[in-house]
Amino acid sequence: MAGPITSPRGPYAKTRGRVEAVRRIAFELVVEAGYRSVTIAEVARRGDLTEAQVLYHFPSREHLLVGALEHADSRSRANQQVGVADVRTAVAAAVDADRSDPEVLRLFAAMSAAATDPTHPAHEWGTRRTRAIVARYADLLTDLQAQGWADPGVDPHRFARRFMALWDGLQTQWLLDPTFDLGREVADGLAVLAGRSDVDGRHSGGPAQDA
Amino acid sequence: MAGPITSPRGPYAKTRGRVEAVRRIAFELVVEAGYRSVTIAEVARRGDLTEAQVLYHFPSREHLLVGALEHADSRSRANQQVGVADVRTAVAAAVDADRSDPEVLRLFAAMSAAATDPTHPAHEWGTRRTRAIVARYADLLTDLQAQGWADPGVDPHRFARRFMALWDGLQTQWLLDPTFDLGREVADGLAVLAGRSDVDGRHSGGPAQDA
DNA sequence: GTCTATAGAGTGATAGAC
């Protein structure tokens, strides 16, 4: 796993504590007021540090945002042990958990796009995240196939890519205009991509509730 | 259609020409060096304007980027009349066209995420874009159903949401790590979402060429 | 390794001239 990207610069250090504290402050700022409100000056104020101190540990504002992201990752990893008992309800639950902090989702969306540039500080974070998620979803499909829920003809890796893309894309649409049931759309999308022709995307419960 | 968001402030004006020129300059900067290189100073230099002049027509850097986006939109609208003869090759062709300017795609991805915030200058652009695309894809599915290519049980509006989400998501993944065939993935994803169980996502050509 | 001091570039707000 190789540790977080914005790690302490040296092996000694007051740094460990500082860095952790700053990450938390940045994260809280995101939750409270959105990532656009995260500024070096504001983080310094809240942490009772000078701007130069913050800047020493996080060489740029973008690094600060990556720090907030990592803090969010470590937090949600705790809640992440969803049983695979019923995947669709598990997915819906995951969506619900996310939905309570839309500003964090916004940060994820913005960083995922920015991370696309190899020179961006979030690049490594984005690469790791994508690899990890694709691997997890591929495993998920394999399980679902073993349980007879998913079509055994679907390739797990390609499924994983698609499901991740679909989830991220739906999330962005939902952040833009939260008038549809994200949990339902993600869950139904999962079923369709898993090759279940019985469940939705089709006949089932009728058209979604938005226009 | 109501005209572009970054429209001239008044009805008279040198403005029309200026604004158009600046939009073009910003767009070209994106193509050449990525959206991060778009700065008020650089645009002013290239347009032989003062920074204050640029700032008058585009009250912030973000507005400038929206301008670049609109320029891109108007450009691609020309090439956009793809026949629906063979959808999958049409999709692949669209992907190819896009792929020649990855920096523009990056701008789209970044702005789509940022537009999510109702106070962001790109919000209206994002809302319009999403509505337009969803409407277009819904029509597309209806056509494909009429032709017997797509499963008639699939709801066009929900399909449209999904396909847009999938395409956007795959594009971001591809920008991050362009080691898979984006055109193929989008085309196959379309088939799966349209309810064609014969085509891919399954048995067909074997696993994709990347790990 | 940690931090101070400083300076330069980029962003954006305002008051007022034309």
Add this chain to the structure above:
DNA sequence: GTCTATCACTCTATAGAC
């Protein structure tokens, strides 16, 4: 309506002290 002038703030790079 269009633009000049000016200023305050944020970000970031650097040199060097502790």
